[in-house]
Amino acid sequence: QKEVEQDPGPLSVPEGAIVSLNCTYSNSAFQYFMWYRQYSRKGPELLMYTYSSGNKEDGRFTAQVDKSSKYISLFIRDSQPSDSATYLCAMSTYNQGGKLIFGQGTELSVKP
Amino acid sequence: GAGVSQSPSNKVTEKGKDVELRCDPISGHTALYWYRQSLGQGLEFLIYFQGNSAPDKSGLPSDRFSAERTGGSVSTLTIQRTQQEDSAVYLCASSFLDRGGWVMADTQYFGPGTRLTVL
Numbered sequence: 001q002k003e004v005e006q007d008p009g010p011l012s013v014p015e016g017a018i019v020s021l022n023c024t025y026s027n028s029a030f031q032y033f034m035w036y037r038q039y040s041r042k043g044p045e046l047l048m049y050t051y052s053s054g055n056k057e058d059g060r061f062t063a064q065v066d067k068s069s070k071y072i073s074l075f076i077r078d079s080q081p082s083d084s085a086t087y088l089c090a091m092s093t094y095n096q097g098g099k100l101i102f103g104q105g106t107e108l109s110v111k112p
Numbered sequence: 113g114a115g116v117s118q119s120p121s122n123k124v125t126e127k128g129k130d131v132e133l134r135c136d137p138i139s140g141h142t143a144l145y146w147y148r149q150s151l152g153q154g155l156e157f158l159i160y161f162q163g164n165s166a167p168d169k170s171g172l173p174s175d176r177f178s179a180e181r182t183g184g185s186v187s188t189l190t191i192q193r194t195q196q197e198d199s200a201v202y203l204c205a206s207s208f209l210d211r212g213g214w215v216m217a218d219t220q221y222f223g224p225g226t227r228l229t230v231l
Contacts, residue, residue: 006154036222100147
């Protein structure tokens with residue numbers, strides 16, 4: 001079993017839809033939770049960063065962490081065609097030197 | 113300013129050959145990471161550097177893989193006697209080292225990757 005599980009999709013939604021992306025994990029020592037966006041043939045770019053449990057909002061994006069359930073989510077409101085990309089969740093513990101453990105990534109397509 | 117750069121962007125090689133992949137981190141970033149992204153596998157951690165030292169090499173798949181970093185800047189990932197299963201995108205990332213000397217899960221800035229194909 002992988003430390004971080006993420007449904008690879010693909011996920012296709014119409015423009016303006018609310019998108020929900022999720023990851024589950026098994027290592028209770030994870031304290032830092034991130035969502036990266038990766039466009040085709042590009043490197044990942046950081047979208048959201050959360051420490052421990054709770055919610056964080058940034059524009060159309062909301063990240064949620066539920067450590068008791070070992071479950072994290074990313075919500076995208078009013079999705080746009082430019083949001084079409086692969087979304088990767090990533091996690092780390094304090095003493096792993098910043099080493100990130102990634103989910104497989106979910107491929108999202110937003111249709112105009 | 114300039115981001116993380118990697119070269120070459122694409123590399124096609126024959127099975128059994130050695131390859132070198134290069135990463136130029138963002139200037140001033142003391143931590144540098146190598147990841148591998150295979151189809152359907154997500155990103156796998158390979159190794160990370162603090163300065164020129166590599167405290168964690170746990171992700172290197174075999175002794176055919178090695179990496180070094182010189183001058184606290186450029187890093188080279190070397191794969192000897194390449195195999196077809198080494199075909200993947202190799203990504204490099206860099207970040208700041210925090211004041212306490214711990215590389216916390218700070219923002220890692222990724223390069224565009226090197227796409228390696230072993231025939």
